[in-house]
Amino acid sequence: MRTKFLVAAVAVALAGCAYPTHDMQHDGLTHQLHHGGPLRSAGERTLTGFTFPESVGCDAREGVLYVSQFGGTQLSPAAKDGNGFISKLAPDGRVLEQRAFNETFNKPKGITVRGERLWVTDIDSVWVFNTRTKQGRKLPIPGIQFANDPAVVGSVLYVSDNRSDALFRIEPADFLDAGVQPKVSTVFTGKGVNPNGLWAARDGSLIMVGFGDQPRGIHAMAPDGSLRTVVQPFGKLDGVQQLHDGTLLITDWSAGHLAHWSLSGGLVSIAKDFKGPADFCVLGGTVYVPDLVKSEIRMVGLAR
């Protein structure tokens, strides 16, 4: 039986919905998070042959995936050993380019792609690449300890640091041209967010999921810079993505799963038995979840 993948097809219906009673502001993000029924896995496939993959970045325009890998023989996410690399994959998992960029990486982590630009963090820096010409530029971020995930909101690049519980801001996001002098600043520190995964929501908010020694939750920073808690602390959260219907997918190391979260349906596990479910992306109704600890990528088809 043919399974319909609904992620790309679900329309956002913002008008006329009734709100549950909760402590969130009745804004656009709340609207989005309320919609959508439960999701389930329509089938899984495991890809092997990776070396500590932290992030899969989906390039929807080109229909390809980029996978950041730590390399080496031990999981040492903060080691500056030059063993990291980024591979380019076809959606079926075939490796198109083992090393997509001819640069030295240490422990490359979060990847985000927009148009011909790809951003990837690496401990104390963030790179921007032209995916067509492969030209890249590395930008050190003063004060950052464990650069984790990049996200672009408008012309601004945000970079999370879960270990030092901080969010950094870089403007302009596209600093590839050597003549551009990007401005780097700290947005916040010490808020108990421990931001790991970032996602640029459609209403201009930045969604953040937390990963720390204590359980962490889901937070959002509004365009005016105000922070709020979307979900109270419940796990060790790594990746987050907002679906077309406005609801969220998250990965949680504590539960070892990929889960769907919505205001109406709460948290529903979609795929289990991960050891290190890290920074995933969604392409064509399939979620690509790297397992950093197992050195695998799990492909999870989504269906309702």
Ligand SMILES: [Ca+2]
């Ligand atoms: Ca991450």
